[in-house]
Amino acid sequence: MQQITASIASVRELGSAYFFIEACCPHIAKHARPGHFINVRCGSVLLRRPLAIFSVDGSSIGIFFKAQGKGTSWLAQRRAGEEIDILGPLGKGLFDENNAKRVILVAGGVGLAPLYFYLKYNFHSGAKKILFYGARNANTIFFQNELIDMTDECFFVTEDGSLGEKGLVNEELRRYFLTYSPQDGDLIMTCGPNAMIKEIISFAESENIPCQVSLESYMGCGCGVCLSCVIPAENPEQAGESYFRLCTEGPVVDSKKIDKQKFFNMV
Amino acid sequence: MHFSDDPRLRVDKGKLRLKNPVISASGTFGYGIEMQDIAHPEYYGAIALKGITVKPRAGNPPPRIVEVSGGIINSVGLQNDGIYRFVEEKVMPLKRYRTAIIANINGTTADDYFFITDKLNENASVDYIEINVSCPNVKEGGVAFGKNPKAVAHIVKGVRAKTNIPLMLKLTPQVTDIGEIIRAAQDNGIDIISLINTYPAIAIDINTRKPLLGNIRGGFSGPPVKPMAINLVWEARSATDLPIIGMGGISSWQDAVEFLLAGADAIAVGTWHFVEPDIAAKINEGLCNYMDKEQFSTLAEISGYTWRQYNE
Numbered sequence A: 001m002q003q004i005t006a007s008i009a010s011v012r013e014l015g016s017a018y019f020f021i022e023a024c025c026p027h028i029a030k031h032a033r034p035g036h037f038i039n040v041r042c043g044s045v046l047l048r049r050p051l052a053i054f055s056v057d058g059s060s061i062g063i064f065f066k067a068q069g070k071g072t073s074w075l076a077q078r079r080a081g082e083e084i085d086i087l088g089p090l091g092k093g094l095f096d097e098n099n100a101k102r103v104i105l106v107a108g109g110v111g112l113a114p115l116y117f118y119l120k121y122n123f124h125s126g127a128k129k130i131l132f133y134g135a136r137n138a139n140t141i142f143f144q145n146e147l148i149d150m151t152d153e154c155f156f157v158t159e160d161g162s163l164g165e166k167g168l169v170n171e172e173l174r175r176y177f178l179t180y181s182p183q184d185g186d187l188i189m190t191c192g193p194n195a196m197i198k199e200i201i202s203f204a205e206s207e208n209i210p211c212q213v214s215l216e217s218y219m220g221c222g223c224g225v226c227l228s229c230v231i232p233a234e235n236p237e238q239a240g241e242s243y244f245r246l247c248t249e250g251p252v253v254d255s256k257k258i259d260k261q262k263f264f265n266m267v
Numbered sequence B: 001m002h003f004s005d006d007p008r009l010r011v012d013k014g015k016l017r018l019k020n021p022v023i024s025a026s027g028t029f030g031y032g033i034e035m036q037d038i039a040h041p042e043y044y045g046a047i048a049l050k051g052i053t054v055k056p057r058a059g060n061p062p063p064r065i066v067e068v069s070g071g072i073i074n075s076v077g078l079q080n081d082g083i084y085r086f087v088e089e090k091v092m093p094l095k096r097y098r099t100a101i102i103a104n105i106n107g108t109t110a111d112d113y114f115f116i117t118d119k120l121n122e123n124a125s126v127d128y129i130e131i132n133v134s135c136p137n138v139k140e141g142g143v144a145f146g147k148n149p150k151a152v153a154h155i156v157k158g159v160r161a162k163t164n165i166p167l168m169l170k171l172t173p174q175v176t177d178i179g180e181i182i183r184a185a186q187d188n189g190i191d192i193i194s195l196i197n198t199y200p201a202i203a204i205d206i207n208t209r210k211p212l213l214g215n216i217r218g219g220f221s222g223p224p225v226k227p228m229a230i231n232l233v234w235e236a237r238s239a240t241d242l243p244i245i246g247m248g249g250i251s252s253w254q255d256a257v258e259f260l261l262a263g264a265d266a267i268a269v270g271t272w273h274f275v276e277p278d279i280a281a282k283i284n285e286g287l288c289n290y291m292d293k294e295q296f297s298t299l300a301e302i303s304g305y306t307w308r309q310y311n312e
């Protein structure tokens, strides 16, 4: 973990309030693994804002984000050559294909970020990679060519049908498995809005497919000291373990670790 | 030598003896070692560990934090593994560092405080015990004790009877007369006063029309509370000669100096850890430079400097 004032190498406005920024931070770039995130100081907002590491290129890392509120809008207005204060790489629970033979990735919106990194990082691994990437419309589906190159099969899903299949990404996933049944060695990795995550976890668990999910929660420190970012834990051994810290035990966790009933109620 | 070890920064007043005046406020720096890559425990004069209770506690349902008005509201609710696992698992790993260790103790009854103190006393593993009678995030005990001088007297007396470990009392800002609470504690053997804990607060999402915290209410902290905290340090200094640890909204060495001038002997940083994890080192460096520039040779000369101009 390092705190660094990183110089911004490039800022790309991707359209529809989505941005891609590359910043030079050799230590973080060297240690970053798929699932890791950074905590960025955003101008005058108080808390740092957590963002997944999207890519690593030499000594730079890339982030892919949507300008939502004050913090991310401030970030979106940065220019190449300016500096940003970054803490990272953060997180201990990471995407790990283990011995999976077929990795099914399900991304919703900016939830693509850690999964993109996974695909890039594991480009040469033996596992077959199938991506479902859902967004509102064609204008909010990004990096199409790279994604097609990095996967064995790639499905785009938009709510209005302006690109790929029309509908929701979880429905598309279900449809896929109606044709190609689950197999030994399948593994689902997912990241996106909570409503989507809820559907994907329910599906994976009903089909007995292991599921690694990158969650979000409101964070204070991002480093394990404040106990703000917690997620309800399944089968805690004692009361003190009823919630686990997402920043240090995640952000990627096995879906089995989550108390679904409580978590689904929250989201 | 690191600024944190500069001998001019030593605090030596009554039972408060630290290598430098910067303390991590309970609940904002975990168990002291999590962030050591960027915020080394030895930058601190002392580390106040996350609050503990007799039994393990789940804490409150998330979301537990929200940013509002330049500060934050938190409703963590004392999630912890309980006293039985505390010494072995939380205190011991920090012992090998050269920094004082403060156990922040909490209870829903007075007996809880006595029980925890007994356990801490058995193995004498911590340097200070901070009696937290000011947590706004628990349904029973907590801040209810801290507003009541009789309850404070009873708890301090009982804890004192169990141990010679130096005792701190962590105060809530939610009282009409802080002097009354301090005197109740002092009469019953408290050694050090620490203040302030958070202000009870609520934030509502106007779109969903629901509270933003899972627990509805939480405690407000961060830069906006600073002037009010300094006011209370000033009042505390007027009420007692005991050592005072001042906190509430500190985000720079300048803030630390301001607390010292108002009467604090040491200071604690809380919320700002989330913004600048290396804040302790920066404050110590800033204090050293300030002392050079203003020709102070000990920290004690700064402590209460402004207060004395108007009270002696």
Ligand SMILES: Cc1cc2nc3c(=O)[nH]c(=O)nc-3n(C[C@H](O)[C@H](O)[C@H](O)COP(=O)(O)OP(=O)(O)OC[C@H]3O[C@@H](n4cnc5c(N)ncnc54)[C@H](O)[C@@H]3O)c2cc1C
Pocket (backbone or CB within 6 Å): A037, A045, A047, A048, A049, A050, A051, A052, A053, A064, A065, A066, A067, A068, A069, A070, A071, A072, A073, A110, A113, A114, A215, A216, A217, A218, A219, A220, A251
């Ligand atoms: C581990 C992790 C990885 C993330 N990765 C990405 C990513 O790659 N790309 C991306 O676009 N977004 C990502 N997010 C979400 C991103 O952090 C929020 O969009 C951002 O914090 C919004 O801040 P804001 O000031 O722009 O908006 P605000 O208007 O302040 O907040 C909008 C919403 O963002 C969330 N939020 C605000 N502050 C925090 C905080 N301190 N911690 C967590 N959530 C907060 C809350 O849900 C809030 O309601 C990630 C979140 C987490 C926890």
Ligand SMILES: Cc1cc2nc3c(=O)[nH]c(=O)nc-3n(C[C@H](O)[C@H](O)[C@H](O)COP(=O)(O)O)c2cc1C
Pocket (backbone or CB within 6 Å): A220, A226, A228, B025, B026, B027, B028, B050, B051, B052, B074, B076, B078, B104, B132, B135, B170, B196, B197, B198, B221, B222, B223, B225, B247, B248, B249, B250, B268, B269, B270, B271, B272
């Ligand atoms: C996330 C969080 C958790 C806290 N937990 C505790 C605690 O366990 N015990 C305690 O006495 N104070 C606790 N506090 C209060 C702080 O120690 C401190 O008194 C308060 O935040 C004011 O300082 P600040 O404005 O610098 O944060 C907590 C504060 C925060 C923000």
Ligand code: FES
Pocket (backbone or CB within 6 Å): A218, A219, A220, A221, A222, A223, A224, A225, A226, A227, A228, A229, A230, A245, A246, A247, A248
């Ligand atoms: S954000 Fe502070 S413990 Fe996770």
